[in-house]
Amino acid sequence: MAAKGRVSIVVERCKACGFCVEFCPTKVLALSSAFNSKGYHPPHVVLPEKCSGCDLCGMYCPDFAIYGYKTGEDKAAAKPAQTAAKPAPAEAKQEQEVTQ
């Protein structure tokens, strides 16, 4: 079953404050064991099917490092789709796209 939403994370901006993890209503996120170049553990999606695309994570994030959006799919999607990141200009960043 397709998730109603997806999350996009700008790994390099994250400072691992934990707001998104804590306040996601469906506990989609957890801090990963990976590091970004500043040494922070950015979040990653652990329960992708629970994401509703409500974007509360985006509203909470003080570093503009994550946002959620509705996929517009309520029905089952056939396959996971790999989406390319939309780069922000003057800034080194890796975007981690979360898919179903």
Next chain:
Amino acid sequence: MSTALVNPVVNPVEPFLRNDRMPHIWCPGCGIGTTVNCFARALIESKIDLKTLAIVSGIGCTGRVAGYVKLDSFHTTHGRAIPFATGLKLANPKLSVVVYSGDGDLSAIGGNHLIHAARRNIDLKVICVNNLIYAMTGGQTAPTTPGHATTSTSPYGTFEPAFNLPHLVEASGAVYVARWTTFHVKQLARSISEAFKKKGFSFIEVISPCPTLYQRRNKLGDGLEAMKYYKEKSKTKHGAPTNEVGLTMTGEIIVGKFVDRDRPDYSTLLKNQMHETLGSKYVDYDDEQGLLCGDGGCVEDSCH
């Protein structure tokens, strides 16, 4: 099978940010960035014309907001964002002017200007991010620091009574007074939207964590701990009497929309008075695009 798609969605806050100035300087767990998200949402929701939106800030961590948002933005002197904003608004009444600054900047050095602008009911939307401390300069006592907190200038604990900002601005005459915390993201965005629709002096206080100084020195945990405290101890009481919404270090936080009333704003009062006493002799410069006027000896030709 995978289909390459361009991500069709951009973070709603992104178009409002000066990308060439990211990343910002705020600490991990600081709530100022959160308030900027709410501000951006309010701008989107209220469909405000960004061309005529100006943002004025003072000095401090919150004062840096002006430098990060892609609007006509003015980073002024400590405590004087409000009088600068007053001049901006009076010169060009078509501007929507937001003052975005911190508790120390607005209520200590800027206190006099805060109360007079509220008294006059100048049409400004003031977002006061209250982290209960002077953060930028290293964690000194602010007029809002709750009792017995440890700060760098009160190493043995504060003992001064703190300002109750909603009470102060209500008493001074503000027409819209609300308080939220950085936990209340939806409500804050909504309040900012409401303030945009309001004519007169609007004041929105946002309690926000300062993990590096206030939280750490008082052993209150990090930014996340602060947010959990806000969530747990906040109580929404719309219309609460503002004299009852004072803050303590670990006690209840009353949030909500406390004041929403109508009073004629400064410009309305001015025009009424002038029309009454001068009649047709009064030249209402507002009719002529504010003081931006090719004829006014200001700009050679109308460049705009």
Next chain:
Amino acid sequence: MKADPRGVLTGTHFLDGDHACCEGALAAGARFASGYPITPSTEVVERFAQRVPVVGGCFIQMEDELAASITLQGAVWGGAKAFTVTSGPGFSLMMEHIGYAAMTETPCVFVDVQRGGPSTGLPTLPSQGDMMQARWGSHGDYEIIALCPNSPQECFDLTIKAFNLAEEFRLPVMFMMDECVGHMTEKVVIPPADQIEVTPRKHTHKSVEDYLPYGTNGDLVPEMAHAGEGYKFHMTGLTHDERGYPNMTPKMQQKLVTRLQNKVRIAAERLTMFEEEGTENADVIVVSYGITSRVAQRAIEMARGQGLKVGKLRLIVAWPFPDAKIRELAARTKAFVVPELNLGQMSREVERAAGGKAKTILVPHAGGTVHNPEDILTAIQEAAR
């Protein structure tokens, strides 16, 4: 461009300096003032409050000088020509914002009607005690332009020049009156608007994409934009780059602050304005400004009546100081006599610029009234010996 006739009170008037200054501001195109009452300057804004609602503009009396000195700057960035008016104690309070105007290159005028100081001093009596403060009162390295009128007529004429210079150089201009000139009533002739030149704002014509708020070319003065025009620029008092973004590095500091200084210094020669008379073969040259120049005139006439060869140099633009002129005169005269209503401020500049080639003799006066011409005459006689 020509002055807007709506602000020009053409005619022959009997006005004091304060009132004439207000008319000068209106003629120059000022349509915004923020003020705070302080003797002996208040009449300037009292008149503005009365005139501007029928001319078309705005006056607001703010809660203190700290506010007044920055409210006018907000108005400038909103599109207006704006000024404020004060005296010693208020001038001191305004210093931070004078520096802010210099740093952000905000064109505006600060009128200081000098009174006895320091501190509360002599609220209703003249001095010239703020001259150094006008130049150095705020912190850091910056340049201002200061003008000294010596009559109500000059209070009108030179206020227009003050606004024009502010626009040309994008900086705060100090209009240094004194209580005597401010409160003396004389004939003031205000010409028709089409005989008054006003300098328009140096507004950019560049597109939003190309515009750099603090980018400059040859003249070192950047083009300005106002809020509400779509440029979405950032302005800050922090050391900044051409985009207006904070750039707090020694390299940027050097670049910015030297440009702020040079934009005035490279134009110093043409900025200079003084009244020079009888200096060709003078043994003594009296250097004065403001109200003191009128007493000095009397002393010069008395000295010449005694056969002394005395020249006159009246400073009209006091800052930047006319170094070149003093240097030139120092080479061919014995001494400068500098009477001023203070215990030695501009005299230090004269001495510095003279470089030891001529003596500098100060005729000090702590303020409260004007010099006796005899005191200046005595100094001239001593100097000529």
